[in-house]
Amino acid sequence: MRTEISLDGIWQVWIDRANEYPSMIGPEFEAQLPDFLTRVEWQKCSVPSVWNVAEKSLMRFFGSAFYRTTFTCPAHAENSTIQLYFGGVNYQCVAWVNGHFVGEHQSGYTSFTLDVSHAVYSDLENYNELVVYANNAWEHEDRLPWVHTVDWFNYGGIHRSVTLVIVPPARIANFTLQDTVDFGGKDGEVPNSIQLQAAVELGNNSLADFSGSLTIEVWDWSRKIRIASAEDQVSMGSMQSASVALVVDMGDNVQLWGPDRPTLYWLVFRLWGPDDQLCDEREWKWGFKTLEIRGPQFYLNNRPFILKGTNRHEDHPSFGLALPPSLHLFDLQKMKDANINCFRGAHHANDEAVLDLCDELGLFFVEEVPAYNLIPADLRNPVILETAQRMFAEMHERDKNHACIFAWSLANEIHSEAPEGRQFLESCFAFARNLDPHRFLIYVSNKHLTDICYDLTDFLCVNIYDGWYSNRMEDFVHVIQTLREIMLDEDRPFGSEKPIILSEFGAEGLAGYRSWDGAKWSEDYQAELLHFYIQKCKELGFIAGTWTWLFIDFRVDLPQRPDGRPRSYNNKGILNEFRLPKLAYDAVKKLYSEWT
Numbered sequence: 001m002r003t004e005i006s007l008d009g010i011w012q013v014w015i016d017r018a019n020e021y022p023s024m025i026g027p028e029f030e031a032q033l034p035d036f037l038t039r040v041e042w043q044k045c046s047v048p049s050v051w052n053v054a055e056k057s058l059m060r061f062f063g064s065a066f067y068r069t070t071f072t073c074p075a076h077a078e079n080s081t082i083q084l085y086f087g088g089v090n091y092q093c094v095a096w097v098n099g100h101f102v103g104e105h106q107s108g109y110t111s112f113t114l115d116v117s118h119a120v121y122s123d124l125e126n127y128n129e130l131v132v133y134a135n136n137a138w139e140h141e142d143r144l145p146w147v148h149t150v151d152w153f154n155y156g157g158i159h160r161s162v163t164l165v166i167v168p169p170a171r172i173a174n175f176t177l178q179d180t181v182d183f184g185g186k187d188g189e190v191p192n193s194i195q196l197q198a199a200v201e202l203g204n205n206s207l208a209d210f211s212g213s214l215t216i217e218v219w220d221w222s223r224k225i226r227i228a229s230a231e232d233q234v235s236m237g238s239m240q241s242a243s244v245a246l247v248v249d250m251g252d253n254v255q256l257w258g259p260d261r262p263t264l265y266w267l268v269f270r271l272w273g274p275d276d277q278l279c280d281e282r283e284w285k286w287g288f289k290t291l292e293i294r295g296p297q298f299y300l301n302n303r304p305f306i307l308k309g310t311n312r313h314e315d316h317p318s319f320g321l322a323l324p325p326s327l328h329l330f331d332l333q334k335m336k337d338a339n340i341n342c343f344r345g346a347h348h349a350n351d352e353a354v355l356d357l358c359d360e361l362g363l364f365f366v367e368e369v370p371a372y373n374l375i376p377a378d379l380r381n382p383v384i385l386e387t388a389q390r391m392f393a394e395m396h397e398r399d400k401n402h403a404c405i406f407a408w409s410l411a412n413e414i415h416s417e418a419p420e421g422r423q424f425l426e427s428c429f430a431f432a433r434n435l436d437p438h439r440f441l442i443y444v445s446n447k448h449l450t451d452i453c454y455d456l457t458d459f460l461c462v463n464i465y466d467g468w469y470s471n472r473m474e475d476f477v478h479v480i481q482t483l484r485e486i487m488l489d490e491d492r493p494f495g496s497e498k499p500i501i502l503s504e505f506g507a508e509g510l511a512g513y514r515s516w517d518g519a520k521w522s523e524d525y526q527a528e529l530l531h532f533y534i535q536k537c538k539e540l541g542f543i544a545g546t547w548t549w550l551f552i553d554f555r556v557d558l559p560q561r562p563d564g565r566p567r568s569y570n571n572k573g574i575l576n577e578f579r580l581p582k583l584a585y586d587a588v589k590k591l592y593s594e595w596t
């Protein structure tokens with residue numbers, strides 16, 4: 001049977017302070033490994049963690065580190081595939097098990113799996129030694145977003161969980177879920193029918209042929225009852241795979257998922273062998289819903305829906321990027337308390353725990369590829385395009401079955417007013433649409449009236465900082481109204497009428513700085529600006545939602561802009577970095593509670 005064993009805990013680490021191993025090292029390093037392991041002086045560290053918060057000298061260390069731990073395989077792992085699953089390493093990762101190279105991966109925020117079957121000890125009771133190399137250097141042209149300065153911190157290390165996975169020979173390799181909630185074109189909140197489709201990929205990693213069956217059960221865990229099921233026969237040759245499409249008619253005893261009532265159903269997939277022995281089992285929590293765009297509005301489960309949102313970076317002074325699940329829960333609960341129903345993970349794939357919590361709490365999540373602030377030279381670079389597409393594919397593969405996903409965002413503030421931006425986005429949209437024909441695809445723009453790509457996106461996401469970096473806060477209204485007029489008047493340059501949301505707007509509010517005259521940098525000014533923007537959007541009547549920038553203050557690394565980022569922090573959070581509320585938190589909470 002499938003087994004997952006967490007390897008999180010206290011590991012050993014050696015920081016390459018002298019930059020002896022500055023870049024990609026691969027299989028050839030194997031020969032040096034035994035000497036290396038005895039030569040260097042190891043320290044204790046936690047995994048997950050980032051080295052930057054461990055000590056002052058490492059805060060701005062951008063380079064390499066080696067991690068080391070040991071693990072045992074359970075006895076029943078014979079004939080199984082043995083994998084190591086990494087939740088996230090920033091940025092480049094190379095791994096060895098018992099001195100044997102087992103693989104490498106490059107991407108700061110997406111998860112990956114390495115097959116280590118060939119390297120673990122055969123008796124499976126011995127201690128196995130795992131060595132991991134991580135490098136977050138800046139100088140590589142193909143490392144998104146680190147191709148140039150970005151407005152968040154380049155933390156380094158194994159910043160998410162590591163798990164040992166024992167996969168049985170006959171396995172449920174993958175599944176992709178889709179539901180059909182049919183209201184029959186009528187108003188009302190009760191659908192005529194609900195159907196679940198599951199495209200399941202199976203594998204037979206043994207020398208014998210496989211014949212058996214695949215079942216799916218849908219459980220209402222609150223009532224402890226099974227409410228639907230389906231099954232199909234399966235046969236696979238030795239070392240072959242198979243695809244099975246299961247369709248489950250759910251009848252009418254299903255509650256739909258949404259922020260007000262995030263009802264999840266427990267799906268249990270089982271693969272049975274010829275004499276009904278259980279070979280493999282996978283479980284998932286699924287929320288049934290229907291999301292539509294009708295002209296300038298979103299519809300959730302057949303009712304108009306307004307995105308009352310924010311943005312969030314994964315950051316904390318004590319944890320850096322490696323936030324524990326309890327802190328994710330704290331943040332997301334404070335969002336719910338502020339009547340927030342959606343947020344964008346700025347500007348990259350988040351920890352899986354975040355999406356699980358969004359499913360459970362009823363928060364829509366927008367997940368983004370870190371194609372950030374790319375300039376025309378970047379956008380012409382085929383290596384960067386390939387990296388962005390690979391990152392989308394990895395993000396989508398991991399998170400495609402979450403009820404909370406509202407949209408996939410393919411870029412943020414790239415030069416989408418330039419032909420190179422158009423070319424880049426056309427390629428990214430085509431690539432993403434091919435992998436995901438159903439969910440909303442967007443990019444986030446700050447090019448306002450000069451943007452030439454709005455016809456590509458399912459809805460407009462506009463970043464505006466009038467009243468902070470330039471102009472007066474009132475000036476944003478003209479931009480939004482003009483966008484709307486262009487959309488309606490000039491033979492649909494956007495392709496069609498579509499929702500417009502304000503995806504970023506805000507002001508720096510230094511926590512604790514109060515001002516009788518509402519001076520900039522004060523909490524008072526920040527609250528006033530957010531209040532003005534949200535209130536105006538409500539009055540305009542055609543804005544489909546707002547995502548304030550942003551939820552928490554976060555660490556940045558812009559030494560060339562010390563005046564622009566006091567404390568080396570971006571202070572536009574409505575909470576400070578220790579999650580204490582500013583005046584703006586209460587302002588947003590009140591405005592969102594009144595926006596119906």
Ligand code: ADA
Pocket residue numbers: 151346412413446463504549570572
């Ligand atoms: C941009 C960018 C954000 C942040 C913000 C700001 O819109 O998308 O990452 O840098 O500006 O605070 O200026």
